[in-house]
Amino acid sequence: MPRAKTRKEEPVEAGSDTVMEEAPTSHQPESRDDMSVDQDENDEAGEAEEDEIEEEEEVQRVRLLPGSTPTAASFEFLNEGHTLGNALRYIIMKNPDVEFCAYAIPHPSEAKMNVRIQTFEGTTAIEALEKGLRDVQDLCDVVSDKFIDAREKFVAGASS
Amino acid sequence: MDYDPMVMDDAEALGPVVKISQADSVRVKYELSNADIAFANSLRRVMLAEIPTIAIDLVEISENSSVLADEFIAHRMGLIPLNAEGVESLLYARECDCDGCCEHCSVKLLLHAKCEGDENMPVFARDLVPFGDRINQVVGTPVLSDALRQGSLILKLRPGQEIKLECIAKKGIAKEHAKWAPSAAIGFEYDPHNKLRHIDLWFETDAKTEWPPSDYAEWEEPPQEGEPFDYDAVPNRFYFNVETAGNLPPDTIVSEGIKVLQQKLAGLIHELAEDEGGDGMNGEYNGPRSPEYGTGADGFGGYTTPFGNGGNQSSWGGAGGTTPYGTTPYGAGQSQWS
Numbered sequence: 001m002p003r004a005k006t007r008k009e010e011p012v013e014a015g016s017d018t019v020m021e022e023a024p025t026s027h028q029p030e031s032r033d034d035m036s037v038d039q040d041e042n043d044e045a046g047e048a049e050e051d052e053i054e055e056e057e058e059v060q061r062v063r064l065l066p067g068s069t070p071t072a073a074s075f076e077f078l079n080e081g082h083t084l085g086n087a088l089r090y091i092i093m094k095n096p097d098v099e100f101c102a103y104a105i106p107h108p109s110e111a112k113m114n115v116r117i118q119t120f121e122g123t124t125a126i127e128a129l130e131k132g133l134r135d136v137q138d139l140c141d142v143v144s145d146k147f148i149d150a151r152e153k154f155v156a157g158a159s160s
Numbered sequence: 161m162d163y164d165p166m167v168m169d170d171a172e173a174l175g176p177v178v179k180i181s182q183a184d185s186v187r188v189k190y191e192l193s194n195a196d197i198a199f200a201n202s203l204r205r206v207m208l209a210e211i212p213t214i215a216i217d218l219v220e221i222s223e224n225s226s227v228l229a230d231e232f233i234a235h236r237m238g239l240i241p242l243n244a245e246g247v248e249s250l251l252y253a254r255e256c257d258c259d260g261c262c263e264h265c266s267v268k269l270l271l272h273a274k275c276e277g278d279e280n281m282p283v284f285a286r287d288l289v290p291f292g293d294r295i296n297q298v299v300g301t302p303v304l305s306d307a308l309r310q311g312s313l314i315l316k317l318r319p320g321q322e323i324k325l326e327c328i329a330k331k332g333i334a335k336e337h338a339k340w341a342p343s344a345a346i347g348f349e350y351d352p353h354n355k356l357r358h359i360d361l362w363f364e365t366d367a368k369t370e371w372p373p374s375d376y377a378e379w380e381e382p383p384q385e386g387e388p389f390d391y392d393a394v395p396n397r398f399y400f401n402v403e404t405a406g407n408l409p410p411d412t413i414v415s416e417g418i419k420v421l422q423q424k425l426a427g428l429i430h431e432l433a434e435d436e437g438g439d440g441m442n443g444e445y446n447g448p449r450s451p452e453y454g455t456g457a458d459g460f461g462g463y464t465t466p467f468g469n470g471g472n473q474s475s476w477g478g479a480g481g482t483t484p485y486g487t488t489p490y491g492a493g494q495s496q497w498s
């Protein structure tokens with residue numbers, strides 16, 4: 001055999017390599033880490049791990065950006081992108097009480113997506129956002145049902 | 161707000177329509193009409209990148225006398241499609257309580273092959289055998305969709321060569337690594353006659369003769385000779401072609417894609433509803449007594465940079481009622497959003 005196998009000399013399980021179980025669960029930083037970095041610096045080393053777990057549940061994925069008023073607000077979504085942004089923007093613009101809605105991803109290396117909503121009197125930006133989210137959800141329901149129907153029809157048509 | 165969000169096109173009050181033109185074990189071709197391009201594209205993106213599947217994530221090689229390097233093989237292992245049916249019952253390893261991995265968040269697979277004949281021996285995905293405790297008997301088994309049921313070729317061994325490795329397959333999404341993609345490809349097409357002029361076709365003398373028409377060209381009315389350009393027109397019919405890599409049936413990819421999108425939305429709606437019950441949009445990241453403001457200047461906790469509005473020292477987000485925001489009715493410690 002041309003290739004020397006150094007591992008062969010060692011006991012089967014005790015290679016000097018990292019044991020598989022100890023390897024990190026993912027190469028990607030967990031999303032909450034982005035947020036907890038600043039916090040961790042102030043923590044005692046021993047507490048850091050525990051705090052991190054607590055923080056995990058409190059990661060806030062939507063926040064209101066400064067300078068917002070009830071009828072004109074900007075929201076920042078964490079870990080969202082064009083997938084949600086464009087569909088949401090479209091459906092919010094369908095709301096006749098909404099004067100303006102747009103979305104942006106300010107920087108490609110930050111997993112953040114901003115949505116700007118300006119409404120007419122009678123509703124607030126946050127209500128429009130919530131309604132938008134529910135409307136996309138309803139739209140998903142309809143398309144999902146239609147797809148299942150179409151699929152059943154197709155199968156029935158193919159077998160008959 | 162008496163409008164119907166389902167009505168995508170004012171002319172037709174039908175709502176979205178789905179028509180399937182082909183469906184088998186490998187692909188489903190369907191047309192989504194009366195929908196908006198924004199939604200159609202969201203569906204495409206979510207099917208591509210956010211459906212959870214299972215793929216090999218860790219490989220421990222104990223014997224490799226093949227001509228391929230360990231890391232090369234490890235990479236190939238990751239790309240082998242594994243059956244992802246029932247992956248919902250598996251946890252993400254990072255969310256599991258175990259230390260590293262266990263049967264609730266992973267599937268272990270073993271590959272051990274030695275060429276003992278005189279001819280080169282191909283090693284296929286079917287030689288990969290799951291072992292240890294498993295959540296069910298399907299999830300994590302290699303996909304064998306070819307006629308001979310061999311699965312993908314991993315490597316070839318010359319006489320006397322041996323490969324022995326242990327893999328841990330985990331749940332993940334293609335946003336993290338493409339090996340978790342359920343689809344080999346997703347075709348997405350609209351406006352086959354390019355009436356909307358979203359595409360600028362390159363040509364030598366005539367685009368019409370040099371570009372073959374799309375399969376869907378006959379589904380739509382070709383442009384009339386001398387027809388004026390309709391600058392108000394928007395795409396309305398979208399042709400999807402979802403081809404599976406074998407880990408999920410093609411129609412499951414579509415329904416799972418929609419499901420993922422809905423979960424995303426449900427999570428956000430839940431969070432907004434929760435926020436409204438609390439102290440407003442800035443959440444309770446630092447507890448309700450956080451020095452931050454209802455303007456949400458510092459929803460994520462404790463930035464004290466001069467740019468982050470949350471720091472008390474910053475020029476924008478001071479703690480008193482002296483900032484431009486602090487004196488507004490919206491910024492005084494509690495937001496008016498609830």
Ligand SMILES: [Zn+2]
Nearest residue numbers: 256258262265
């Ligand atoms: Zn586990």
